[in-house]
Amino acid sequence: MKSLGSFRRTFAPWNDPAAKPFIAIENVTKKFGDFAAVNDLSLNIYNREFFALLGASGCGKSTLLRMLAGFEEPTAGRILIDGQDMRGIPPYKRPVNMMFQSYALFPHMTVEGNIAFGLKQEGMPKGDIEARVAEMLKLVKLERFAKRKPHQLSGGQRQRVALARCVAKRPKVLLLDEPLGALDKKLREETQFELMDLQMKLGLTFVVVTHDQEEAMTMADRIAVMDKGKVMQVATPAEVYEAPNSKFVADFIGNVNMFEGTAAAVANGKIDIAVAPENLTIRTDAASKSCTVGQPVGFAIRPEKIRVSRKQPADPSINSAHGELYDIAYFGDMTVFHVKLESGRIIKAASLNAVRTVEDPLGYDDMVWVNFDADAGIVLTA
């Protein structure tokens, strides 16, 4: 059986109609003056899920997170956590903990003091606090830094203290606001996996806000792509990437070549799209989409799904277009070719450098054929 993406996902409570969502966001709107930061938004997040809110800055993702934490009250709609309506419940009484983008470590307290802070508020006995703090320090591998003040730590260490501090209270839900935003690239990649391990080990529900799509794709079970206070698509990373439901999502996630055209022929779930400038007909095999002849449709195709060859493929079911090799970007692991069609449109095609040597390599200004299979792209009606 064919499935989207490159691996099998076993944890998928969202496909189970009997599963009860752990966090239910129901028609939530948040207005600041006239501006709706979050606009009639509904989402279900399941227990033990690693959920990412992804969007550009100002899309309302942080406001949504702050509403979950209790720092903002929804103007309309309601939020349920573990079946309990959160309206009117202040932050300090909610079963959630938040990791702040700035980490918000208390500068006048040691690492230990920071981690113990939340536990002291609970009135936990002293011995238990010490044991829990030691456990947390071990979890984030900071045993040696227990007596340090935050300003004596590196960025990565501070991030781990912040994490330990909000995990220490064993919340039902952990909210993370750009958890890796302040780390450099290498550290960020390592920390992504640490976070995922931690989430699995502790069995917590994570809701993470990020503007970094790679981060969201790597860590999350599901991603909600947000724009202008609304959710555009909620799906697994593979679905969001391989089957975006709109031009916005297709364009937002990863690289994409986008064609605008009209449906020229619709038969047996196969749609032919006429693209005007190139006088090109793209034959697609998109069984799930339904549209009528003459309807304007978009076609999105990822660069790595496009091949570049010197000769036109003989098989007529393969789409192809002729153009000039205009730019070449060599990344080591892959090479991206920019091909300029006669209409002037630039097509990006990426090829994985799976072998070290190439016979008869392509060069600048070569005349080439870009070509792709009928099921390589996505027909977009929205």
Added chain:
Amino acid sequence: MQNLISSIASRLVIAVPYLWLLIFFLIPFVIVFKISLSEVAMAIPPYTPVFNLSAGWQAFADNFSQFSWDNYIWLLEDPLYYKAYISSVIIAAVSTVLTLIVGYPIAYGMARAPATIRPTLLMLVILPFWTSFLIRVYAWIGILKPEGLLNQFLMWAHVIDTPLNILNTNTAVFIGIVYSYLPFLVLPIYSALEKMDYSLVEAAEDLGCPPILAFWKITFRLSMPGVIAGCFLVFIPAVGEFVIPDLLGGSQTLMIGKTLWNEFFSNRDWPVSSAVAVILLLLLVVPIVLFQRAEARAQESEK
């Protein structure tokens, strides 16, 4: 060569303020100290011995032998002086606490205000400095006197039937000090609060801390350097304050600044008043040293 010049230049820059302090602070202090060891006399200047370099070395040495600690012993023997010292410290301490109670909410409100109106609020705090300190204290007489604005208002509002007697009491002195020194307390606290990251308070609340406790454990705790600086900036000058107790205080208001003034101008007893001044300085050295240590520690923790 380049290094030598810049090293000399940087030393020169440091030397200027130190030279200034030497000439205008240390030397006058030595003169005051010398007078405090002298004896009162009906002469111009009104004390002996008077150093006269033209009288020769022997006379100079004789003068030294005339010095005595009598004035300091006198300060200990006459209860007026130590009572005035104690009373000054108490009045200054109470005023400092009152100023903190009034000033902290102002500083907090300013720091939490929208960033666009903060410069205006700051301006309003500094505004009173544009008018003479003396005139502003005089204005309080008009407000506090029995037929003054405050009493008129309270009687008009039927809160009281007979005028309150505030002027020429310690209460008036407290009001005067709180009013006059408020900006010195508000500004350091404001600057401490303004640079504080508000997400720290949210983090505390998120970790289960109710807002009032979060304020105490985070906001107030982190504004401590500002609070300490502000309190010392009020306390130190308030101890030696003369104008406010003189204008607003009554006959029972005992403050060392006023005692010193009386000793100097009314009694024309320069040696005793000099001794009073020397002791006052020693009394203030303790809080000043504490203040500087607190400042140093605050700078250390900011690193």
